[in-house]
Amino acid sequence: MPVFKAEGVILRRQTIGEADRVLTLLTREHGKLRAAARGSRRVTSRLGGRLEPYTRARFLLARGRTLDVIAQVEVVDAFAGIRADLMRSAYAAYVAELADRFLPERDRHEDVFALVCATLGALDLAGEDEAELVTLRFALHLASALGYRPRAGECVGCGRPLPRGGGPGERWAFSPALGGALCPGCAGRNQEAVRTAPGVLAMVAHLLRAPSGQPIRLRIPREQRADLARLVQAHLEYRLEGRLRAPAVIERLRALPPPA
Ligand SMILES: [Zn+2]
Missing domain, CATH: 2.40.50.140 (Nucleic acid-binding proteins)
Known part of the structure; x- marks a missing residue:
């Protein structure tokens, strides 16, 4: 043979x-x-x-x-650090599911291979919140490598840039179908778009720019963190035309009380 x-x-x-x-x-x-x-x-x-x-x-x-x-x-x-920790394992499973479901067999993607290796290396050392950001960064970079880079820095409808300082009180949106952010004016005409704060879209833009493999030191309020995770998941599921399994497992794990 x-x-x-x-x-x-x-x-x-x-x-x-x-x-x-x-x-x-x-x-x-x-x-x-x-x-x-x-x-x-x-x-x-x-x-x-x-x-x-x-x-x-x-x-x-x-x-x-x-x-x-x-x-x-x-x-x-x-990656002994991943195996030793339930949450890190769950995020590694998310990374693996994305790579498995988005890539066809026998189609060489050296950049995606490097992305997966760098992400597992970062997960190996990450705390719980950082593990989530590392995984979402991977999801966004994978989408970019496959031609689905979301546009988060400005409205895809009219080009208006995200307001500086998060635009307190403004409700922006993200449209998986259009692949990007929508300002309050344009969001009203897109019922399928997910409503979100401009600060969450700014985080998507930040993660898209952040080099993979490096640690992420960002403090994000709990509510925005959940919004960010849902937005990234919606973007990928739209392209996949199917549901991802790993995010639901992660949600259940995160809802468990911490070990006494
Ligand atoms: Zn607009």
Whole structure:
């Protein structure tokens, strides 16, 4: 069987039968691909412990008839900080879901691979609120890389710039269908647009400019944080023409009382 090498991140892991797993990898060289890890659920497996979700590794793969097969794994980064924390894991799952659902198989996207790696690196060290911002920044950068960069700095209807200092009392909106912000005047004609404060749109503009992989030191009031998360989710779900699963899981986790 011909073999090939690829560096990749494990986006998803499914169990097949008694001992096998199928992994969805996002690789630098070949884009997204699915590969079988034979016998990886057995206790004695050499591969098993190294095939955790979100692990970044160098893979040696053999071309199979239906699925490629993983022959060797050399871990580059296991992101132990993500695995040790439930909230970080939930945000990593959001990142992985976005990459998995937006990218077609075998379509090379080296910039998205770099974005995913930088984001997992930032999540590995992040506190709860920062983990959310790191994830939303990833979602916005992914949308940009795929041609859906939202316009948040000015109204997409008339070009009016966002008011400085948040424009107290003004109600702006965000239209997933138009892919951008709407001023109070233009928002009235778009019933599907999500109403929001100009300050939230300013945060979207800020995250679009913020380099991925770097820490985010932003303090955001709780209400605006929830608004921001909903807005980003609405933008991506419109493009996906479907619902994302990870945000609901995160909402449930965040609603739990903190451990005593
Ligand atoms: Zn306008």
